[in-house]
Every structure is written in structure tokens, then in C-alpha cells.
Amino acid sequence: MKIKVIIPVSTNKWNESVEADYKRLKGPQTSIDIVHLKRGPEAIQSEYDEANVTPFILEEVTDALRHHVGAIIVYCFSDPALSAAREISTIPVLGIGESSQLFAMGLADRIGIIATVDQTIPKIRRKLTAKGFSSRFPSIHALNIPVLDYDQPKKVMKKALDVVSLMVNQDRIEALLLGCGSLFHMKERLEGHFSIPVVVPGEMALKHAEMLIELHLSHSKKSFMTPLPVKVH
Amino acid sequence: MKIKVIIPVSTNKWNESVEADYKRLKGPQTSIDIVHLKRGPEAIQSEYDEANVTPFILEEVTDALRHHVGAIIVYCFSDPALSAAREISTIPVLGIGESSQLFAMGLADRIGIIATVDQTIPKIRRKLTAKGFSSRFPSIHALNIPVLDYDQPKKVMKKALDVVSLMVNQDRIEALLLGCGSLFHMKERLEGHFSIPVVVPGEMALKHAEMLIELHLSHSKKSFMTPLPVKVH
Amino acid sequence: MKIKVIIPVSTNKWNESVEADYKRLKGPQTSIDIVHLKRGPEAIQSEYDEANVTPFILEEVTDALRHHVGAIIVYCFSDPALSAAREISTIPVLGIGESSQLFAMGLADRIGIIATVDQTIPKIRRKLTAKGFSSRFPSIHALNIPVLDYDQPKKVMKKALDVVSLMVNQDRIEALLLGCGSLFHMKERLEGHFSIPVVVPGEMALKHAEMLIELHLSHSKKSFMTPLPVKVH
């Protein structure tokens, strides 16, 4: 029961912490293979960044399919390349965004998302709307601290407390989704402070992947049809 | 990691098959405690039946809370007593309806539900709408074979093939949810016949419960607030 | 033309004022029979409370059906047991919540609801959403004064003026629904202060019941199907 985790940025900066978290949480039969991209941008904030990592994600997916893994996780809250990857695959391909949105809807009625920077909000909103989920996610706010500064936890936490405070009191959210893989160290502190469930997307996707493997389930090939053969130049 | 499974009908008819299925699928650290109700109706088809099982489900939930289980599953697709049970609980209480609806939305865009009898359709539809999910579940049809006749598998399967055929071809569903705990033996045959994922609600809820226990997550106490003390006569 | 009014709490605290209001408003041919519950909680704030009153409401409904009343009103804004009661009945069963929500939509585009305590908001919101009405009710706020303290009208009114002020100015509501049977003494004062229609749910339900009796109309037995016979233990 092997799960390949694609961290879709061209830095190994996150590999270690994701690995530690996944080792702690995975089931005994699960083996985890974490890769980052060799090429492309070091962070994904815009749809342009997303477009730029897509070919490299699909390369990693194709490689995973050759090596008979049980499931694939794309470790970015924006779920880049997710539909395309599912089209070429019959094994489960999960995005930490979609997985965590689904599970969060099982925890609360009104869910908030904190994003890293404003640049990512329109695309998160469009994806939620495309799935019909927007009524359940009435509040998305950004910390507006660039993703590569996220190793300064005090700065990030202070800003996070301010932003989430507003989301709880004004937008009346009842659970919080950490809308970037890089925010997961905040979970406990925010949970303690606001007394609402705080969801770490990557953790949801791991458990989601294990569950699908165990239940022999994968996405519908009618929703994500196998591409017709086409000449490529 | 103990999970209490409440089969909310006053017959032990389903205990054995649920137990077999759950034993096969549960994680190594999970122990399962399956109970049925001592009193109330033998089947849940209407909202009236649901009202009649509710007090006995809440008794079982209260009992489970005293015995320090890790999570509770209400094993009925209509999710009777779910919100009330969550209000009095801080541990996860899951309904096989909601859990499987969430997971199904991760497998396909357009999902169909087969129900046992027409009587159950309005309440299924109202609950999907209340959660904001109706755009993803465009097709709900009943087999209209009373739930207590479900031990005649040939009769059920023939009807099921007809009904699902219509749902796939006319309503264009891309995955199928078996909208009653009693239908789970059909999964493989329908999956083979229609080449779409067929979801057994009870299986989803089991994995969902294990996941929440492992991740130390439970429903928001802002969505399901602890009842204020009130005098009871 | 007899209407049975079920005040679904185990106190006779409200009987007198409801009776006075209904006597004043009822048509000449209408006779009113008001009952409260003998058992169960004294107030309904949570879905748990609602579950606890449901069996006793259904007993009263069954009793009413035996005594050939013309319509039944469940006098609680949460409409507990409403669908179940309709399933077992062919005469109209009305909830003061639903009746007043319907009529309020004939008075204004954007309607606000004031609730007693925050605990009741999630269930009010879920029920509005289940009926497809949420776009018309953009603002629900609680006074957060426990329902049993409602006999201190000054305290309640001061808080109400603050809360409704916010709903009118910020959420731009254009009519107000008093989201608990116990708030009806506020109608005139709030109406005068904010120049918007203020709707007393119980009054709407009375007129709604009379109208349905006169027009020989009742709820659809396709939306609220008669329960199939089932063995009960």
C-alpha cells in the first residue's frame, strides 16, 4: 500500500516536515514516497504558477503509474493538475485541497479558509464554486505573508490570530481550513485559541488515500474520462 | 480505538452482516461494538419511523459516551438523530448517509442514489439540500421493494439493474450510492455492470470514524452546540 | 372548524398568552384547543431538545387525529416533528416556523430572524436551506437571553433593539421574523422603531390553518408519504 506524495514545487524545503507528519499519521501498512519537482517555480500562488507546475506534476503521475503505487497525493491546497491526473489514471489521485474541503464539511456547517496571500483567493473561490461547495465556505482570507517567509512562526501566528479572529466573530465560521500546506504547524494553537476544529489539509488527504485503497475505490471514469488518443508534436 | 455502531432498528437481522463487513475492513487497532435497538420500529422508511427511533438512538449515544468509545456510527442512510447526537457529544458521531455523500463527491461530479422505497426519497432530498449538496446528486430513485424483503437477492438485483440503467443513461450519473445499509451486497455486481464507482455507505463511515479518531478531530461545537440546561419532566 | 395547538414544551407557561392572542385573532367559526406537553423539556433550544419533544408531539398529533380536528399547529419556530406528523396525517399540520417564513416572503425580499439563543441558529439555518429559502433570509441573530427569562420584557427589548438595529443597518433586512413563540409581545415596539413589518409566527400559522381548512387543502401525500406498516417493538 504505497502512496506517492508529490509536493509540486521545485524545492525540497517542505519534504522533511511533510515526511515527519505523514510518518506519524500513516497506517502500519502504508509506505510513503515523497517527491518534490526538479523544475518549475518554488511556490504556487497564482494560476500562472499552477500552469507552470502542471506538466511536471503529470510527469510524476505518469512515473507513479508505471511503478504501481496505490494512490497519489498532490500536496498543494490549490489541487493543481488534479483533473488531468485523474483522467490518465485509474488509481486514486487526491489533492489536499479537495480532500480537506470534503471532510471539513463533515465537521461544521460554515467553514473558513486562511490562505497565504490574496493572489490565491480567486482561484480557491473558483474551485469551490465549480464543485458546488461555495455556500459552505463563506469566508476566505489571506495572511499576506509570502509563502517563502513561513519559517518565521511568530510573525505568522500573530497575523493568523488577527485574521481568524475576524473570521470567527464577523463571518461566524465554525471550523477552519489551513489553506496552504505550509501552515500546518498552527493547528494546535489556533484550535486552542478559538475552540473550533482546525483542519490540516495534508493529513486529510493521507487518510483519504488510505481509505480509498482499502475500499478498492477510485474516481469515476465518467467524470474523469480517459483521454482519447491524439497525435502530439 | 473503539467504535460503537448503532444499527437503529429493533431487529438484530443486520448485525451479523455488518459485523462481518466491518471486521474485514477495520484497521488493526479498531474494535467494533455493534448494537441494535431494543425498542422502536424494525425498519426506517419514513420521517415518522425516524422520529420513533430517535429517543433510542440518543439513549445508545449517551451510553456510549459513558463508556469512553472513540467514535459512534449511526448505521442508517437517513442519518436519524445525527445533529442531536452531536450536540450532546464531543467525540465524532457519524451517519453513514453523510459520510458516504462526502466521499462520493470526491469520486464523481454527478452521483445517483438508489433508495429502497419511494417513501424515503423526500427526506433524503431534504437532507441533501440542507447541506448544500443537491447539485451533485441529480438522481434519486427507489427500488420499491420493502426493506424487509431484501434477503431475496435475485429479485432485488433485477430491479436494481433496471433502475440504475435509467439513472446512468438518462440522468447521466457518474457514481452510485447505495442509499440503504441493506443494499451493500450489490456493490460488485453493479460496479461490474455499469463501470462506475458504487459506494457502500457503511464502509465509508467506518473509515471516516477511524480517520477522525487518528487525527483527533471532531465536529464543531459551534455547528452542534451543547444544549443549554433545561428542566425535563 | 377546530384547530388543535400543540405548545411542544412541558410547561403551561405559554398557554394563557397564546390563547389570548388566538382568541383575539381567530375567525368566528374557529375553535381553538391548546395543549402543552406533559413530559419532556420545558424549552426547545437545541436539536437535542427537539428530539426529546418529538415523541410527545406525535402522541398529541395521533390523539388529535382521533378527535377529528380540522388542523394542527405545532407552536414552536423550529417546527419539531413537522414532517413526521404530516406523514401520519391527511389533515393540515402546520409549524409556526414554516408558515411564517412563507408569508414573510410575501412581505419583503430580505428577511431577518431574531432567535432566542445562538444554540438555535444552526438548526434554523439548516431548515431554511432544506426548503430552498436561504437566499431570502440573509440575517439570523440571537438575543442570547435564555428563553425562560423572557418574562423580563425591558431586558429583552433593550437587547432586541440593539440586535435588530444591526440587522437593519448592516445586513439590510426589510422585514423581521420573531424566531421564537415567546417573543411576540415585541411586535409593535419593533415595528414602530424600525418601520419594517414584524411578523409573529404563531399568528401566521393560525390564519394559515383556517385558510387551508376553508379551502379543503392539505399537504401532498407525495411529499409526506404515509409510512409503510412496520413491526414496532
Added chain:
Amino acid sequence: MKIKVIIPVSTNKWNESVEADYKRLKGPQTSIDIVHLKRGPEAIQSEYDEANVTPFILEEVTDALRHHVGAIIVYCFSDPALSAAREISTIPVLGIGESSQLFAMGLADRIGIIATVDQTIPKIRRKLTAKGFSSRFPSIHALNIPVLDYDQPKKVMKKALDVVSLMVNQDRIEALLLGCGSLFHMKERLEGHFSIPVVVPGEMALKHAEMLIELHLSHSKKSFMTPLPVKVH
């Protein structure tokens, strides 16, 4: 308690039957004043027809306001001039379309509308959507017999049985709204045949008007603001 009923077409063809129906149903204190228009088209099928009756409806409304009636009913399912009439009025102005749509939503989840001719369907649909009701009215079909031929009841009934049959079986409607004032003689026959509630819009509006008068309620002047003074040439 005087109610003015405006039949907004330039023929007295309907006055008698509406009067008979209203006399039968009105409360003892209600007096009914039925008028038709002196000018304009003899039937309303298009939005163009609606535009052409609007000035004459507003004249009748203005006249009614001078004569201190208690409420005004515009007796046409399309509710022509309704918002404009409410703007210039503080007494209730009701349209038989809106009143019956509101009541029908209290009787069933999925409601069908039969219209006279296809020409009226787009405007009925737009008005339902504008009010946020479209999810509750999934089926609108026309008899396509011109409104002025409606005195041949056999022809109309045969067509109606065919059309409603399709709406019940295929679109799964659970109640039926007779989407033109001229169809009301069909109520009993269709109700008997299909076992679903059949709603006569005009009857709903009468009871709605009486209710609002008795409860001293009228539409919100924030939803239907009094027009600012403006120079007219």
C-alpha cells in the same frame, strides 16, 4: 374589510365566475369589489400584454387607495404591475401568482405549474427565479389552448390530463398550481385523478388578503419603497 379585485383584462368575461367563487369563500366581514379594465388587451399571455395592462392596473390601484379599501388583489397569475403597485401603496397588494406560489410551497416540495400557452412560460419562470423559488417549481408546462377558448371545458380537461400526467410521472411533481385564473374549474377533477393537491391561485390570494388585513400587516416599504417625487409630462 373591503377587498378590491382587479381582473386585469378588458373583458367582463371572468367577473361572474370569480365573483361566485369569492362569494363562496370569503369571510363574513369581507366585502368584495370586482372590476375589470375598460381598456387594454382582453388577455395577458406575453410580457407585451403585461406592459399594456400595467397603466390601467395602476389607475385602478390609485382609485382603490382613494376609496380606502383594505387590500387589493391583481387577479392574473403573472402578477402584472405588482411591484409598482406596492410602491405606491401601504395597504397590501397581492398577486394571485405570488400568493399561490407561497402557499403551494407549504403543501409540497416539488410543485408543477400548468400554463395556458407556451408564450407565458418564460415570464413565469423569470419571476419564480427572481424570488429564489425555482428549485421548488421544477416543472412548468402549457396546455397551448388559447385563453379565450377556455370555455370549452372538455377540450381543456382532456389536454390537461395528458399534460399533468407527464408532470407527475416524469417530472415527479407533488402538487399542482393552476397557472391561470381561467383554469380553476379543473381543480376537483385533477385532484381526484392524480391524488395531489391542486391549488387555485385566486382562492389563495383571497385568503391571503383577509389574513393580512386581520393581522394589520402589509409589504415592507424597504422592499417596495415609495417612489421619489419626479416631474411627469
Added chain:
Amino acid sequence: MKIKVIIPVSTNKWNESVEADYKRLKGPQTSIDIVHLKRGPEAIQSEYDEANVTPFILEEVTDALRHHVGAIIVYCFSDPALSAAREISTIPVLGIGESSQLFAMGLADRIGIIATVDQTIPKIRRKLTAKGFSSRFPSIHALNIPVLDYDQPKKVMKKALDVVSLMVNQDRIEALLLGCGSLFHMKERLEGHFSIPVVVPGEMALKHAEMLIELHLSHSKKSFMTPLPVKVH
């Protein structure tokens, strides 16, 4: 390629500025014929005003059809008489409201509208909802300066900066629609100040009309059916 522009108010106050703007923007083959109404109100703020201009707009439309113009523009953001005019016409009839709403959705996800006075907001909101566009227009605010004072540009601009500031910062709009034909002089200043696209409705409608003429397209006669013949008195 002649376009008739109907300014649907009984004043020639706007003719000159609309003409100047349209002359500047029109294509070389377009000729513009601008008319205002001889009768009716001098401004359109309420639905009542709208009802009062409708017959005169339809007269102008009928006149235009006799003179073989290529398209008709109704120059008012409320789009009075639009559907009726389309029913009697096979050439394009455009409203500056609808045209600009369509194009604005091609420029931004979340669009704000500034209206002249609060009186116009309910009808703008109802029309957006009727078209299914409300999720894209989350913010509508009025300047509340009567339309006939709009020649004092300083007063108007100061208020506009305040109002739009709130819309950008609190409601997070990403583009702005000037919701009255009389506001178009503000475009550049607001665009410079807030760095978002500011859309002048009349300009959109002109280009929309030219495009439809060039592409030989007009509205569907199934959405706007030709009125059936009816006797008119």
C-alpha cells in the same frame, strides 16, 4: 447599420452627452438616432416610474421597427420594457443594464454596482436574480443623491469615493458598474483611484448592438415569443 437609442425619460437633458459619447465610440458604419420620451416621468427610480415609461418605450420601439433600424438600445440601467420590446421585435433590443452586466462578468469575478438612490436597489437586485447572476454581483450601494442633481459633479464624486471605498475594502468587489446612465463621467476618476475596471453601461450596449448587427444575431424567439393576437380595447 442604424441604431435607435431610446433615453426613456421625458427630458432631453441627457441627449447631448449620450450623443457625444456614442459619436466618439461608434463604428464608422453605425449611425445613431437618439430620442427621449415626449411624455412620462423625467427620471426612473422606482418600479412605478418604470411602469410609467413602459408604454412610451414600446411606442418608440414600434416606431423603430417601422423604420427598419438595425438594433434598439433602451438607455436606462433598469432595462425597462426590455422583455416586452423583444417579444414584438426580431431585431436586437438591448438594455444598458443587461449588456453591461454580461460584459462585466467577463472582466471580474465579483462586481459591484453603484446606484443613484436606494429606491432603485430592490429592482436591480430582483432583475439580477431573475437572470441567475446574483452570485457575481455581491455588492449594490446607492449614492442617494437624487438623479436630477447629478450635474454637480464634485458632490457626486466625493460621495462616490466614500461608497466605492467601502465596496472595495469590505465587500471586496473587483470591478465596478456605474448603475445609472447619468454616472458615466466618473469612470476615469474611479478607475484611477481604485485600480479596478469601471464599466459605463451605455458604452457596452452600443458595442453589443454593433456586434449583434454584424453577426446577424438577435434574441431567441423561444425566450421572447411573439405575442399571440389579442383583441385590444
Added chain:
Amino acid sequence: MKIKVIIPVSTNKWNESVEADYKRLKGPQTSIDIVHLKRGPEAIQSEYDEANVTPFILEEVTDALRHHVGAIIVYCFSDPALSAAREISTIPVLGIGESSQLFAMGLADRIGIIATVDQTIPKIRRKLTAKGFSSRFPSIHALNIPVLDYDQPKKVMKKALDVVSLMVNQDRIEALLLGCGSLFHMKERLEGHFSIPVVVPGEMALKHAEMLIELHLSHSKKSFMTPLPVKVH
């Protein structure tokens, strides 16, 4: 006023017919520069194909920005790379899908889309939903003739007549969108046969681009924010 048209497939098969169509329709001041891709797939049917053309589209967009064109059209109904292209651009970037969807909503209430193959339907539906347009596009059907066979017009037309017949009669569409750039030769025949407007997406995008250039408008940089600088490997 130069418009660059990117036909995002690696074949020059469509260049000539697009050029002919655009030459015929463009304004006198417009110059058109049509390019196809040098690399990537020859057709776009799946989201996988879309992912594969995205980098090459963005290259062409970047190239266009260097050469100071006035607007860019991506000539594929799926609008591949549209958001990413807008993020890196301040000049208008239009997709023939979105442009034609906007315009079609100005022509009819209920619009149908014919697609080439079933594979493209899920992604078209998701994109419509993401924009909030799904209520206006109730019918999407595929011809299921691979895109590269589209030069056999008789075969295509016969199938199209069958499919559209069903869409008009059963789904009651009121206008038709040709959901692939390759279908545009069908416009006149289908329009004649069904008497509904038939929209050629590419033509809409051309006129849309000219309009935006003339009006000095472009997409909001708040909806499509400029990507933050990020290190790329």
C-alpha cells in the same frame, strides 16, 4: 488594433477557415494574427490535453505581450490557460468559450451546448459552474464524432440534427452554442432548421476583443492578480 489569435493545437488545419471567418467579420481597423502551436497535442478533448497545451499557450501569450498587440484570443471552447494568461497580462485575453457564453446569455434564457465528444462535457460543465452560469445552460450533449473527423460535414450534420432535436424538444433549449471551434460551418443550417439563435464562439470572441480595445477595458487585476515573483528552476 492588432489581435493575436492562438489556435491552441499543434496543427495548422484550422488556421485557414478561422482566418477566412475573421477577415470577413473584423472591423476595418483590426488586424488579425493567427498562430497555431508548434508543439503539443493536435486536439483538445480532455483536461489532460488542456494541461498539455497550457505551457505553449502561455509562451504565445508572453510573445504577444512583447509585441504590443491589443488583445489576445485563445481559440478553443474550453478556454485553456485563460486565467493564467490574464494574470500575466494587462491587455484583454479572451477565450471563445467564455465570450460566447456571456453573449448567449444576452440572447436566450435556456442555452444548449453541443460538444464534440463526451470527454469534454465534464470540464465544460465544471467551468460553467465555476462562473455561476449553470442555471442558464441546462443541456450539454456531444456529437461523439472525434474532432479530427470534422471535415466530413454530412456525417456531422446528420448527427447534429438528431442531437439538437432532442435538446430543443426535451431539454427545451432556446439558443444553441457550438461548443467547439470546429463546428462553425453548421450555424446556418441549424439556425434554419430549429429557428433558434446559433452562436459561433469564435465570432463572439472577435467582436468582444474589438469592443474591449475600443473601450480601453481589460480584466480586473484583482480577479486575476499579477503573480508574485518566485524563483523558477
